[in-house]
Amino acid sequence: MTCVELQQSLAEIEDGSSAEQQHHLRSCSSCTALVEELALIISSAPELIEADDPSPRVWNSIEIALRQEGLIRSQRAKRPVISSFGARWGWARWMVPAAAVLLIMAGTYVNRRSSSRQMVNNIAPLSTPDVAAAGLNDDELLEAVSDQTPVAQAQYQDNLRRVNEYIQDAKMSVEANPGDEEARRSLLEAYQEKAMLFDMAMDRSLP
Amino acid sequence: MTEPRQRQSTEFNEAEAIERAKQGDAEAFQALYDRHKRRVYSLCLRMTANTAEAEDLAQEAFLQLFRKIGTFRGESAFSTWLHRLSVNVVLMHLRKKSLPVVSLEETTQGGNEEDTPKKDFGADDVALAGSIDRLQLQRAVDSLPPGYRTIFVLHDVEGYEHNEIAGIVGCSIGNSKSQLHKARMKLRDLLRMNRAGKAGIPKQ
Numbered sequence: 001m002t003c004v005e006l007q008q009s010l011a012e013i014e015d016g017s018s019a020e021q022q023h024h025l026r027s028c029s030s031c032t033a034l035v036e037e038l039a040l041i042i043s044s045a046p047e048l049i050e051a052d053d054p055s056p057r058v059w060n061s062i063e064i065a066l067r068q069e070g071l072i073r074s075q076r077a078k079r080p081v082i083s084s085f086g087a088r089w090g091w092a093r094w095m096v097p098a099a100a101v102l103l104i105m106a107g108t109y110v111n112r113r114s115s116s117r118q119m120v121n122n123i124a125p126l127s128t129p130d131v132a133a134a135g136l137n138d139d140e141l142l143e144a145v146s147d148q149t150p151v152a153q154a155q156y157q158d159n160l161r162r163v164n165e166y167i168q169d170a171k172m173s174v175e176a177n178p179g180d181e182e183a184r185r186s187l188l189e190a191y192q193e194k195a196m197l198f199d200m201a202m203d204r205s206l207p
Numbered sequence: 208m209t210e211p212r213q214r215q216s217t218e219f220n221e222a223e224a225i226e227r228a229k230q231g232d233a234e235a236f237q238a239l240y241d242r243h244k245r246r247v248y249s250l251c252l253r254m255t256a257n258t259a260e261a262e263d264l265a266q267e268a269f270l271q272l273f274r275k276i277g278t279f280r281g282e283s284a285f286s287t288w289l290h291r292l293s294v295n296v297v298l299m300h301l302r303k304k305s306l307p308v309v310s311l312e313e314t315t316q317g318g319n320e321e322d323t324p325k326k327d328f329g330a331d332d333v334a335l336a337g338s339i340d341r342l343q344l345q346r347a348v349d350s351l352p353p354g355y356r357t358i359f360v361l362h363d364v365e366g367y368e369h370n371e372i373a374g375i376v377g378c379s380i381g382n383s384k385s386q387l388h389k390a391r392m393k394l395r396d397l398l399r400m401n402r403a404g405k406a407g408i409p410k411q
Contacts, residue, residue, distance in 0.1 A: 007392075010388055011384045011385050011387070011388035012384060014388070034395070036335075037335040037395050037399075038391050038392075038395060040335050040338070040339055041335070041339065041344070041363075041391055041394050041395060041398070042363055042391070044338070044339045044341070044344055045344070045359070045363035045364045046363070046364060046366070047341055048253065048341060048344060048345055048348070048364055049341050049342065049345055050245060050246075050249045051245065051248050051249040051252045051253075051261070052245075053244060053245055053248065054244055054248040054261070054262045054265050054266075055262060057262075058244070058248075058262050058265055058266045058269075059237065059240055059244075061266050062236075062240065062266055062269050062270055062273070063233070063236070063237070065270055066233075066236060066270075066273060069274070070231075071231060071236075071273060071274065072231050072232075072233045072236060073230070073231030073232075148259070149259045149260070149263065151260075151263045152259065152263060155263070155266075
């Protein structure tokens with residue numbers, strides 16, 4: 001067996017234990033060193049450093065998608081919608097009052113809807129310009145993630161589309177049933193979802 | 208004497224978490240995610256050597272898992288199911304990027320440079336004796352061509368057998384063994400070059 005043949009045979013019998021391999025190894029220090037070094041690599045492989053946890057945005061994206069798809073059907077574990085902003089004020093400080101205004105406007109919209117059946121037809125629904133005025137503009141979110149990978153950007157676009165659909169569905173439910181507590185709660189949750197999406201986008205874009 | 212009040216366990220066991228997740232329990236989903244996130248992410252990172260891609264792929268793997276959780280019957284371990292699904296997600300991604308998952312090349316014949324016994328760089332000075340620094344090994348793995356890296360991670364790091372790898376990536380068992388051997392040879396070269404560089408030994 002030549003050195004070349006020995007190396008090729010290691011693909012099948014990696015520890016050099018066959019009779020033919022052993023015969024060659026007894027007289028070839030280079031191939032003996034090769035077998036030993038490959039064995040060292042093999043034994044070290046399972047000990048490779050395990051990565052740290054993925055960033056929080058991974059779970060946030062998963063949770064949003066599961067809620068949009070209706071796979072999460074129970075109440076979310078209590079956590080502040082904009083908790084992460086408290087830890088990272090910086091230039092994103094403006095987001096906190098903007099998100100609060102959005103939620104207040106959502107609450108006002110919901111309360112107006114439920115207060116009087118007669119007023120239902122006279123009150124204009126919360127429109128896109130109102131949302132924009134609250135400081136949570138879809139274009140700004142997309143710009144905030146524009147430096148992410150195309151896959152991540154597509155995910156944000158998809159999540160944004162889904163949460164806007166969720167908001168529209170919830171608004172229609174409130175319009176159809178102004179006195180329905182569940183419908184109103186769904187609408188508030190929908191706005192919370194959108195605020196959370198902005199939360200994630202800003203969180204990821206911060207250094 | 209009163210019996211001490213039994214403390215209510217605040218932790219799910221996995222079987223319970225799975226059943227609750229099937230019912231749409233948000234905490235159950237998160238518990239399952241928290242329990243397995245590091246291993247899934249590590250697998251994705253080792254196979255892609257890119258943190259952003261690894262996060263996206265880990266996210267996709269968990270989403271696929273949770274969408275199918277209603278069909279999980281417990282015949283195999285949940286972690287095995289998740290792990291296999293994660294591998295498939297990564298491989299699909301590599302295929303979409305037109306990266307070779309496994310080279311179609313079978314064991315080479317004589318005359319090819321790869322078949323020539325490597326010239327040692329100052330032999331004993333850079334021999335991989337004793338132990339290998341894990342960080343250096345990780346960097347060497349990250350430097351492997353994607354096809355070699357896939358096979359090495361699946362077999363030597365994650366413990367898949369060749370027949371399993373062949374089924375997952377769509378190659379023959381012989382090809383899997385051949386590619387693994389080449390991956391290990393390449394790693395050996397990278398590690399020796401790294402040591403030679405640190406020892407200031409010029410290439411011959």
